[in-house]
Amino acid sequence: MIKNRVDIVTLGCSKNLVDSELLMKQFAVNGYRVVHNPDKIRGEIVVVNTCSFINDAKEESVNLILQLAGIRKQEKIRKLFVMGCLSERYAQELREEIPEVDRFYGKFDWKLLISDLGKSYMEDFSSERMITTPKHYAYLKIAEGCNRTCSYCSIPLITGKYKSKTIETICAEVKSLVKQGVKEFQLIAQDLTYYGYDLYKKYHLPTLVQLLSDIPGVEWIRLHYAYPTHFPVELLPVIRERENVCNYLDIALQHSSDHILKLMRRNSDKQTTIDLINEIRSEVPGIHLRTTMMVGHPGETEDDFHDLLDFIQQMRFERLGCFMYSNEEKTYAYKHYKDNVSPETKQYRSDELMAVQREIAFEINKQKIGKTLKVIIDREEPEYYVGRTEYDSPEVDPEVFVKKTKKLIPGRFYPIQITGTQSYDLTAN
Numbered sequence: 001m002i003k004n005r006v007d008i009v010t011l012g013c014s015k016n017l018v019d020s021e022l023l024m025k026q027f028a029v030n031g032y033r034v035v036h037n038p039d040k041i042r043g044e045i046v047v048v049n050t051c052s053f054i055n056d057a058k059e060e061s062v063n064l065i066l067q068l069a070g071i072r073k074q075e076k077i078r079k080l081f082v083m084g085c086l087s088e089r090y091a092q093e094l095r096e097e098i099p100e101v102d103r104f105y106g107k108f109d110w111k112l113l114i115s116d117l118g119k120s121y122m123e124d125f126s127s128e129r130m131i132t133t134p135k136h137y138a139y140l141k142i143a144e145g146c147n148r149t150c151s152y153c154s155i156p157l158i159t160g161k162y163k164s165k166t167i168e169t170i171c172a173e174v175k176s177l178v179k180q181g182v183k184e185f186q187l188i189a190q191d192l193t194y195y196g197y198d199l200y201k202k203y204h205l206p207t208l209v210q211l212l213s214d215i216p217g218v219e220w221i222r223l224h225y226a227y228p229t230h231f232p233v234e235l236l237p238v239i240r241e242r243e244n245v246c247n248y249l250d251i252a253l254q255h256s257s258d259h260i261l262k263l264m265r266r267n268s269d270k271q272t273t274i275d276l277i278n279e280i281r282s283e284v285p286g287i288h289l290r291t292t293m294m295v296g297h298p299g300e301t302e303d304d305f306h307d308l309l310d311f312i313q314q315m316r317f318e319r320l321g322c323f324m325y326s327n328e329e330k331t332y333a334y335k336h337y338k339d340n341v342s343p344e345t346k347q348y349r350s351d352e353l354m355a356v357q358r359e360i361a362f363e364i365n366k367q368k369i370g371k372t373l374k375v376i377i378d379r380e381e382p383e384y385y386v387g388r389t390e391y392d393s394p395e396v397d398p399e400v401f402v403k404k405t406k407k408l409i410p411g412r413f414y415p416i417q418i419t420g421t422q423s424y425d426l427t428a429n
Contacts, residue, residue, distance in 0.1 A: 001042065001043070001044050001076055001077065001078065002033075002042045002043055002044060003044055004031070004032055004033055004044070005032065005033045005034075005035065005042060005043035005044060005045070006024075006027050006032045006033070006034045006035070006043050006044075006045045006046070006047065007035050007036075007038045007041050007042065007043035007045070007046045007047070008020050008023065008024055008027075008034065008035070008036050008037075008046075008047045008048075008049065009036075009037055009038075009046070009047070009048050009049065009064065010036065010037060010049045010132075011048070011049060011050055011051045011057065011060055011061050011064065011084070012049070012050065012051025012053065012057060012061075012084070012085065013051065013053070013188075014139040014141075014186065014188050014224075014395075015139075015141055015188055015189075015190070016049050016050075016051060016084055016085070017132065017133075017139060018129065018139050018140075018141045018188075019049060019083075019084070019107075019110065020036065020047075020049045020132070021129035021130050021131060021132055022126075022127075022128075022129050023047065023049075023083075023110060023113070023114075024036065024129070024130035024132070025125055025128045025129050025130045026111075026114050026121060026122060026125065027114070028130055029122050029125050030114065030119040030120065030122070032045070034130060036130075036132045037132070041068065041071065041076075041077070043077075044077065044078040044079065045077075045078060045079045045080075045081070045117070046068055046072075046077050046079070046080050046081070047081045047082075047083060047113070048061070048064055048065055048068065048080075048081070048082045048083070048084075049083050049084040050065070050082060050083065050084035050085055050086035050087060051084065051085050051086065052084075052085040052086040052088075052089050052090070052154070052158065053085070053154065053155065053326075054323070054326035054328070055326045055327075055328075056326075058086060061084075061086045062086070065082055065094075065098055065101065066098065068080055069098050069100035069101060070100075072100045072101075073100050079102050079117070080100060080101050080102055081101070081102055081103055081104075081105065081113055082094065082101050082103075082104045082105070083104070083105040083106070083107075083110040083113065084105075084106075084107060084110075085107055085155075085158045085159075087104040087105060087106055088106035088107040088108075088158050088159075089154070089157070089158050091104045091106065103116060107144075107158060107159055108144075127169065127172065127173050127176070128176065129177075131177070131180065131182065133394065134378055134379065134410065134411065135180065135181045135182065135411060136181060136182060136183045136184060136376065136378075136410070136411035136412075137182060137183065137184035137185070137186065137220075137376075137394060138177050138182045138184075138185060138186070139185075139186045139188050140170065140173065140174065140177075140185045140186065140187050140188065141165075141188050141189060142164065142165055142170055142187055142188070142189050142192070142195055142208065143162060143163060143164045143165060143189040143190070143191075143192075143194070143195055144159055144160075144162075144163045144189075144190075145159040145160045145161050145162045145163050145190065146159060146161075146162055146190040146191050146194075147161055147162045147191075147194060148191060148227065149265050149332065150254075150264055150265055150266060150332075151263060151264050151265045151297075151331060151332040151333040151336075151337070152264065152294065152297060152325060152326070152328065152331055152332075152333045153328075153331060154328040154329070154330065154331050155190055157330055157331070159190065161198075162190075162191065162194050162197070162198055163198060164194075164195055164196050164197075164198050164199045164204075166199065167196075167204065167207070167208055167211060170208065170212070171211055171212065171215065174212055174215055174218065175215060178215065178216070178217035178218060181411070183217065183218070183219040183220065183376075183411070184219060184220040184221075184222070184376060185212070185218060185220070185221050185222070186222050186224055186393055186394070187209070187212075187221060187222065187223050187224060188224045188225060189224075189225060190225060191225060191226070191227045192205055192223055192224065192225050192226045192227075193205065193226045193227040193228075193229075193230060193231055193232060194227065194230075195208060196208065203230065203232040205232055205235055206232055206234040206235040206238050209221060209223070209235065209238050209239075209242070209245060210238050210242065213238070213242040213244050213245050218244055219244050219413065220244055220246050220376070220390060221242075221244060221245045221246060222246045222248050222250075222390075222393055223235075223239075223245075223246075223248065223249050223250060224250040224393065225250055225252060226249060226250060226251040226252075227251070227252070228251060228253060228266075228268055228272075228273055228276055229266070229267045229268050231251075231276055233279065233283070236279070236280060236283035236284055237283065239284050239287065240283060240284045240285075246390040246391070247284055247286050247287045247288060247390060247391065248287065248288050248289075248290070248390060248391055248392075248393070249280065249284075249287060249288075249289055249290070250289075250290040250291070250319075250393070251280075251289060251290070251291055252291060252292040253273060253291045253292070253293065254266060254292065254293060254294045255293060255294060255297070255304070255308055256270050256273065256307055256308050256310075256311035256312075257270070257300075257303075257304040257307040257308060258270050259299070259301075259304055260297055260299065260300055260304050263297060263298065263299050263333075263337070264294075264297060265332060270307075270311070274314075274315070277289065277315055288318035288319060288391035289317050289318055289319065290317070290318070290319035290320070290321075290393070290396070290397070291317050291319070291320055291321075292320070292321045292322070292323060293308060293312070293320065293321075293322050293323070293353060294322070294323045294324070294325055295308070295322060295323075295324055295325065295341075295346055295349035295350050295353060296324050296325040296341040296345065296346030296349060296350075297325045297333070297341070298325070298333055298337035298338055298339055298340055298341065299337065299340070300325075300341055300349075305349050305352075308353065309352070309353065309356055312353065312356055312357060312360070313356060313360070316360050316364070317357070317360070318361070318364055318391065319361075319391075319396075319397055319398075320354075320357045320360075320361075321396070322350045322353050322354055322357075323350075324343075324346040324347065324349075324350050325339070325341065325346060327339040358423050358424070361398075361423065361424050362421065362423050362424075365398075365421035365422075365424070365426060366421055368418045368421065368426060369418050369419065369420060369421060370417070370418065370419075371417070371418055372415050372416065372417045372418075373389045373390075373400075373415070373416055373418060374389065374390060374413055374414075374415060374416075375387040375388065375389055375400050375402070375413065375414055375415075375416040375428075376388055376411070376412070376413050377402070377408050377409065377410045377411065377412060377413075377414065378394070378399070378410060379410055380408075380410060383403070383404065384401045384402055384403050384404060385401075385402040385404065385408045385410075386399050386400070386401060386402075387399065387400045387402060387408075387414075387416065388400060389426075398424040398425045398426065399425050399426075400416060400418070400425070400426045400427070400428055401425060401426070401427050401428070402416060402427075402428045402429075403427075403428065403429050405429060416428045417429075
């Protein structure tokens with residue numbers, strides 16, 4: 001146990017990571033040494049920032065808390081705290097089941113943690129973070145909560161109604177991060193599309209992106225988690241015309257079958273989705289679209305699944321991920337539908353979908369061979385450098401593996417000629 005050291009472990013999405021980084025800054029200005037996701041727990045204080053999006057995430061969070069509770073019982077940890085989505089949703093049950101945890105905090109009251117340790121929460125540093133990512137990029141959370149009512153999703157139950165940050169607050173945060181050396185920003189929210197409506201009575205994402213792109217030092221902006229319904233098409237000229245706004249859009253579609261989209265309460269249909277995708281690609285030539293699909297939603301038939309496979313082959317998304325339906329308590333689907341697709345069928349459909357996508361991604365990648373692309377170098381490995389193009393977000397998208405024929409510096413951009421491709425990743429000499 002190392003005195004005056006705090007170990008923070010973050011589970012789940014990048015939105016959780018931002019919360020951890022804000023907390024880390026508060027610990028640091030109060031004189032603590034802070035370590036994020038340590039190889040081995042050594043701090044006298046340990047904080048776990050949890051996820052509860054699907055069953056697998058809940059199990060991961062609970063297992064880690066139980067492991068740390070065992071260490072706490074051996075007095076190898078002085079204080080153990082838990083925060084985030086899991087404790088927001090199941091605080092009472094967790095308190096009863098794991099009394100070794102000193103206190104559970106939810107998604108938004110974690111600021112009390114500092115005062116509970118007898119320290120002061122520093123309002124002057126409330127928007128400052130200790131960046132845990134490589135110093136050249138950062139996640140930028142522009143809103144909390146969600147106003148959608150998708151049948152399967154527990155997130156609105158955890159985070160509440162949509163709450164945008166003001167444009168002024170976001171711009172100030174970006175300027176501060178640029179001074180710290182950040183060049184690349186991943187804009188995140190549960191739903192980017194809705195940004196600003198609660199504050200300005202207008203969807204203000206296009207305005208926000210335009211203003212952020214004007215800030216000196218911002219070299220890449222990438223957009224994550226848009227929603228297809230009420231998509232602000234005014235955003236498309238901004239992506240097309242602004243050189244530092246990446247030709248990339250993450251827009252979760254979930255399914256193509258009108259039958260399943262209705263059960264999911266997505267307020268959209270297949271043809272409307274196709275029209276939107278075609279408009280995006282027409283307005284922003286060369287854009288790479290990332291989407292997420294779900295298999296195994298209650299009521300999904302073989303015909304529905306084959307509709308989805310045909311849709312994937314027709315639309316040829318550059319980036320695609322797949323979730324298997326998880327029957328989450330208190331969601332609309334949990335209350336009103338029977339989870340009638342077997343785990344084996346869900347797994348089969350997921351594997352089948354990703355096999356189709358793998359072929360599509362490989363064919364799209366082959367078209368990049370011989371082209372010179374702007375690449376940011378993320379890290380150096382023994383035999384190669386690892387970077388990304390504007391079409392690739394950290395953690396979730398393909399990478400570019402560059403042989404060490406000359407010295408490259410992580411955090412800098414280089415023109416790189418692509419010489420080969422794997423299923424998803426690119427290679428360069």
